[in-house]
Amino acid sequence: MKFQTARPVAGITVYQPGKPIEEVERELGIRGSIKLASNENPLGPSPRALEAVQRALAGIHRYPDGGGYYLKRALARHHGLTPENFVLGNGTNEVLELVAHACLDPGDPVVFSEGAFIVYLIVSQLASCELRTAPMRDFTHDLEAMAARVDGRTKVVFIANPNNPTGTAVGERALRRLLERVPERTLVVVDEAYCHFAHREDYPDAVKLLPEFTNLVALRTFSKVYGLAGLRVGYGAAHPEVISAMERVREPFNVNSLALAAAEAALEDHAHVERSIRVNAEGREFFVRELAALGFPFVPTQGNFMMVEVGDAKGVYEALLREGVIVRPVAGYGFPRHLRISIGTPEENRRVVEVMAEITGK
Numbered sequence: 001m002k003f004q005t006a007r008p009v010a011g012i013t014v015y016q017p018g019k020p021i022e023e024v025e026r027e028l029g030i031r032g033s034i035k036l037a038s039n040e041n042p043l044g045p046s047p048r049a050l051e052a053v054q055r056a057l058a059g060i061h062r063y064p065d066g067g068g069y070y071l072k073r074a075l076a077r078h079h080g081l082t083p084e085n086f087v088l089g090n091g092t093n094e095v096l097e098l099v100a101h102a103c104l105d106p107g108d109p110v111v112f113s114e115g116a117f118i119v120y121l122i123v124s125q126l127a128s129c130e131l132r133t134a135p136m137r138d139f140t141h142d143l144e145a146m147a148a149r150v151d152g153r154t155k156v157v158f159i160a161n162p163n164n165p166t167g168t169a170v171g172e173r174a175l176r177r178l179l180e181r182v183p184e185r186t187l188v189v190v191d192e193a194y195c196h197f198a199h200r201e202d203y204p205d206a207v208k209l210l211p212e213f214t215n216l217v218a219l220r221t222f223s224k225v226y227g228l229a230g231l232r233v234g235y236g237a238a239h240p241e242v243i244s245a246m247e248r249v250r251e252p253f254n255v256n257s258l259a260l261a262a263a264e265a266a267l268e269d270h271a272h273v274e275r276s277i278r279v280n281a282e283g284r285e286f287f288v289r290e291l292a293a294l295g296f297p298f299v300p301t302q303g304n305f306m307m308v309e310v311g312d313a314k315g316v317y318e319a320l321l322r323e324g325v326i327v328r329p330v331a332g333y334g335f336p337r338h339l340r341i342s343i344g345t346p347e348e349n350r351r352v353v354e355v356m357a358e359i360t361g362k
C-alpha cells in the first residue's frame, strides 16, 4: 500500500487500554475473571441512569441534541454556573482533544508532568507540540517544577488531580500558586476525573476556582464515580470564551442521546454516588492494611485505584491474568516495577490480594 499518513501519526504513543474480560477469557480459555484494570465503578451504573436510558431508547432514530441543552442546564445547576460554562465530550478524552484543537498550533510548548495521564502526551503529539515535561516528586505532580517550564509561549498546562496512574493529588495552596504564577493567556487544564474519591482535607475543587481564574479549565467525567464508562460522556467547565472556542472545533453530534440522558440522571443520583465513594473508601483501607501486611510497598491513593510495587511487574501481571485477575501494567508511564489495581467490590479486593500473595509466595 502506498497511502501516506499525516506527519504526527507515526510519532503518536499508542494508548494501552485495560484488557476486556471477554478477551482474557477467550485467549486463556478461562471463566469467572475479574477486571480491576480501568478504574470503573465496581457497583455498576447509577440505577437512575439505567432508567433514563430505557426511556431514551425509543428515540434513538433521532439525532441527539447536539447542544446538550438539558445536560448543560443540569450541570449549571449542579455547579452553580451557567450552561455557557460547559462543553460536553465523548468522554473527557474528547474534551482533551477539543482543548488541543482549539488552542494548540504545531510547535507550541505544552507542559505536563512525567508519570501523568498519558492522554496529555497523545493529544500534544497529535497537535505536533513541543513537549515540556517536569519530573514528579514522590509520585506527585511537582507544580513548582511545572510552573518553571511555562513561559510566554506556553499555551496549555495539563494537571491530573488526582493523577492516574499514581493516585496522588496536589493541595489547594500549590494549585493556586501555579495559577497565580503562569501568564493569563496560558490555559491550565485540571483533570478531575477522580475528584469524588479524593479525601485530603485541602483537595481543591477546580470548578469552584473558575470565577477567580479565566484561564482555568476543569475536566470531569461520567466514567468513574457515575459508572457510565461505556457510554462515553465527560465535560469541561471554563470561562464562556474558552468554551466557545472548544464548541467551534467540536463535531456536531459528539455525545449520543443515551449518554446525554444517562448523565443527566446520574448527576443527581446522590445515593449511588455516596455508596460508590463509601465502598471505595472501605476498599482503599482494606488494600492499605492487607498490602502492608504482605509487605508490598504502595503509593497512598486519592483515587479509586492503587499503584503497588510488585517488582517483576510484567511477570506478576501475567500470572494474575492466568488466575483470571486483570490489573494494569504501568511501565508505559515509567513505572516498570508497579501495577495499578482498581479498587473493586470487597470480594474482588480479597481475591486480588489472595492471588497476589499466592503467586509471589508472600
Ligand SMILES: *Cc1c(COP(=O)(O)O)cnc(C)c1O
Residues within 6 Å of the ligand: 039, 090, 091, 092, 093, 094, 117, 160, 163, 164, 191, 193, 220, 221, 222, 223, 224, 229, 232, 233, 234
Ligand atoms: C479515566 C480518566 C478520565 C476519563 O476519561 P473518559 O474519556 O471520560 O472516560 C480522564 N482523566 C483521567 C486522568 C482518567 O484516568
